[in-house]
Structure formats: C-alpha cells, structure tokens
Amino acid sequence: MNKPIISALLLSSMLAGPYVIAQTPTSDAPDNAKSNKADTSNAAATADTQSNKAADIDLTKRIRQSVVADKSLSTYAHNVKIVTNNGRVTLKGVVRSEDEKSAIEMKAADIAGKDKVTSDLKVAPGK
Numbered sequence: 001m002n003k004p005i006i007s008a009l010l011l012s013s014m015l016a017g018p019y020v021i022a023q024t025p026t027s028d029a030p031d032n033a034k035s036n037k038a039d040t041s042n043a044a045a046t047a048d049t050q051s052n053k054a055a056d057i058d059l060t061k062r063i064r065q066s067v068v069a070d071k072s073l074s075t076y077a078h079n080v081k082i083v084t085n086n087g088r089v090t091l092k093g094v095v096r097s098e099d100e101k102s103a104i105e106m107k108a109a110d111i112a113g114k115d116k117v118t119s120d121l122k123v124a125p126g127k
Helices: 002-023 033-038 053-069 098-112
Strands: 081-085 090-096 117-121
Touching: 002 081, 033 081, 053 081, 053 098, 053 117
Parallel strands: 090 117
Antiparallel strands: 081 090
8 A cells, every 4th residue: 555545544534533433322311301201291281382372471481480590499490391371370391309399389379379380290200
C-alpha cells in the first residue's frame, strides 16, 4: 500500500471514531419510563382536551405557576398534566413521592376548589 492510502484510512478512522462512539445507544431508560407506560390513563387528559375558555385557561395557568414556583418539588412534579374543562381540573402524571402528590393536589384545590379537582397522579415506584 502506498502512503496516501494509509494516510487517508488513518484520517477517516480518526474522524469517524467519535461519531460512532457518540451514536452508540445506551441501555439507560428515563427514570419514569416504566411508570408512564403502566399509566394508560395518561392519554385521557391531554392538552387537546383543555378548554379554550378564558376562565379555564387562567385557572390552569394559576395552578401551573403555583406548582412550578415550589422549588421543593421534583421535575416530575413540575411537569404533571393540568387540564381544566368547565372549571373542573384534572391532574395526571407521575410524581416522586406521596408528599409531592399531596402538595400538588392541595395547590390545585386551593386555587380551583377542593370539589373541582380530580387527581389521577401516580407515585413513581422506588428504585
């Protein structure tokens, strides 16, 4: 083999090596993937079932702001689904603990009224 071919092969392997390593899939799944898969009810309350009435949008916004403002809650808790339809609030998703579940339910009840909140929150199984 001549030197230009060897040089080209070396250069191409050096350039392609990091790409191959970066594209190797990992076997680590997101923490709550199993919980979300098991929670078939997650499909029921989605953003497209949210009412477009100004009062419903405002209610959802106020609850979301209250949840996100609580920095003691996990990212899971900050990302629960909050869907409001005709003044009735549905909470869905997976949280880290019973304490987080209770905290979110209380925040929603304080804003919307206890009798107008339906909680379908699930606690992620421990590791």
